[in-house]
């Protein structure tokens with residue numbers, strides 16, 4: 001029987017059971033499509049990284065004697081639309097059965113179900129064999145529970161998969177080392193140079209230009225730096241273990257004007273395209289830790305494992321539990337539009353300038369920049385979650401909706417009404433000053449709430465709490481903040497709110 005197997009751009013799992021045997025009756029289909037370049041405006045590095053990784057994956061399959069049909073973006077046979085592509089390949093190769101792997105995005109899941117209904121040949125869907133959990137495991141785990149606490153899920157996962165455990169107890173008798181992982185970076189330990197994988201990507205750029213694909217952000221076409229093959233991804237993982245793991249946890253939340261990556265792994269793209277599996281990443285990191293316990297403390301490793309075994313699987317479960325309604329949620333009823341500086345970095349706020357400029361230059365910002373700088377500012381200025389989602393989905397190299405949306409709409413914008421976070425991640429300038437060196441060289445003064453030089457985060461923070469106090473009045477975790485708000489004298493609060501409203505109305509000039 002002649003079988004057609006579709007592979008999407010984020011299904012580059014070399015270890016998938018599909019590839020264990022070669023079969024001349026099985027054709028793998030991969031295509032670079034306008035449908036995917038255009039559903040949101042992407043950063044140029046994101047498009048290039050996906051296409052390059054797909055091309056490398058296809059050549060690897062071919063070198064192992066698999067039959068592959070690969071259509072580049074400018075191929076004249078490329079219909080640029082998934083359904084037409086599948087139909088035409090079925091006809092061209094007299095295909096008798098169509099198979100695909102479960103997509104991770106709701107949009108593609110629906111589209112493929114519909115395509116299968118329209119096909120006149122048998123179809124079958126397979127697991128991607130990538131995640132620890134199934135799509136519905138989290139919903140089942142939390143069934144009947146009011147609060148979907150990540151911590152409870154994470155502990156279950158540690159036990160279930162026997163990771164950093166001694167019997168039924170966590171190694172070191174502690175599940176969570178978050179309190180040790182909140183250091184500001186003051187240069188006390190050197191940060192190793194980022195691992196680079198320089199390659200010339202002028203050919204792809206030329207193809208994208210010819211096809212008039214609209215992108216944003218910058219790229220070094222002669223030295224494109226992201227790992228885009230299985231070998232490079234493994235090198236990045238190895239580099240993380242040898243050079244970065246030692247201080248990963250310590251500086252996980254730190255931000256610095258001169259350091260874009262600090263001790264972060266930059267493995268999200270490799271994992272989200274499935275070139276690396278979360279299991280092999282965790283296994284290798286835990287193994288390296290056990291071999292080097294004299295040098296690496298448990299808090300570094302636990303902090304890292306928590307992100308992948310905990311957060312990454314958890315947000316995926318929340319996505320599948322909540323979709324399609326999750327994509328429309330706007331619990332705080334925010335409606336403002338993002339200002340232009342989200343696409344230029346042109347603002348006097350040093351923290352925003354650095355975090356946004358870095359995102360535009362590298363297609364990367366680390367978690368706290370995404371959450372406590374850009375996300376925090378977007379929420380305090382009450383931006384519409386659709387606008388914020390579209391920006392995050394476009395700008396980051398690792399942004400695929402299943403992971404981007406719960407993080408952005410849920411964790412950072414509280415638009416899901418607290419499904420993912422028990423309170424909104426908002427702060428005034430003092431948190432930013434505590435965790436970074438941004439404020440020292442800022443145009444604004446982090447200590448001031450009012451006046452021309454006052455840090456915008458300060459008035460925006462109190463204004464947000466006041467605007468949303470009705471919404472949060474029964475949230476115990478907000479009680480302390482709301483108490484402090486109540487203590488601000490009426491006249492002062494009036495001035496703070498006036499200042500905040502002026503900022504929101506004049507975002508282009510702050």
Ligand code: FAD
Nearest residue numbers: 264265266267268307312366367370371398399404407412
């Ligand atoms: P490290 O700091 O080295 O962490 C290791 C790994 O843990 C990451 O590679 C990632 O796979 C995983 N991880 C850490 N935190 C999370 C999390 N909250 N959710 C899921 N996985 C996590 N991550 C994405 O992969 N894609 C996104 O589109 C994305 N959008 C985000 C949007 C916002 C507003 C926020 C606050 C976070 C977002 N994250 C997203 C999570 C996190 O910021 C990135 O995974 C991380 O910055 C990637 O860099 P890294 O590989 O160096 O991570």
Ligand code: SF4
Nearest residue numbers: 349351429439442455
């Ligand atoms: Fe950001 Fe305010 Fe600090 Fe400036 S003073 S860097 S705007 S937090």
